[in-house]
Amino acid sequence: MAIRMDNVGIVVEDLTAAIAFFEELGLELEGRAMVEGEWAGSVTGLGDQSVEIAMMRTPDGHGKLELSRFLTPDVVADHRNAPVNALGYLRVMFEVDDIDDTLRRLDNHGVQLVSTEVVQYENVYRLCYVRGPEGLLIGLAEAIR
Structure with a gap:
């Protein structure tokens, strides 16, 4: 299948x-x-x-x-500002070529880092969560090559 x-x-x-x-x-x-x-x-x-x-x-x-x-019909619930450990939709993760450049470009859209910095997972990825428009939780990942 x-x-x-x-x-x-x-x-x-x-x-x-x-x-x-x-x-x-x-x-x-x-x-x-x-x-x-x-x-x-x-x-x-x-x-x-x-x-x-x-x-x-x-x-x-x-x-x-x-x-x-x-x-x-009218919207009946709002989960946009739920913390990362809330049940249901969590986030969408996008892999980007350059996380620092991406964050600079998204700054004009009011993006805020969820944490205070971009973190590194081993020698595999640089990662962060951001709050995008309307508080949507978006993950960004840059592969370390």
Whole structure:
């Protein structure tokens, strides 16, 4: 049996700001559209819904991130500022070529390190977690070559 992960979904309030953040990180906007009606609600279990989505993809085309902004029904919970040991969605980790350059570029988007520094895991990776737009937890990893 073959399987591949198609995408990870994140619900946001400000879709335009989230797109800009992930474009700065290096993802490409594949498309933006409205998803509405009973057919969509039959998949999610939410009934009649109206959702604006943006599909982002990694430059290699293997990873996708679906950003969603619900217009209806109203958002019912907010997990964006949950600590890293909370149950459920934790974070998305991206491997980048240069973590220091990435952090400098993301600074314009209000990114804050979760810890006080980038840490090194053995001689394998430099790692950090950042809070991106709306407090989303994003992991960054740079392979040590």
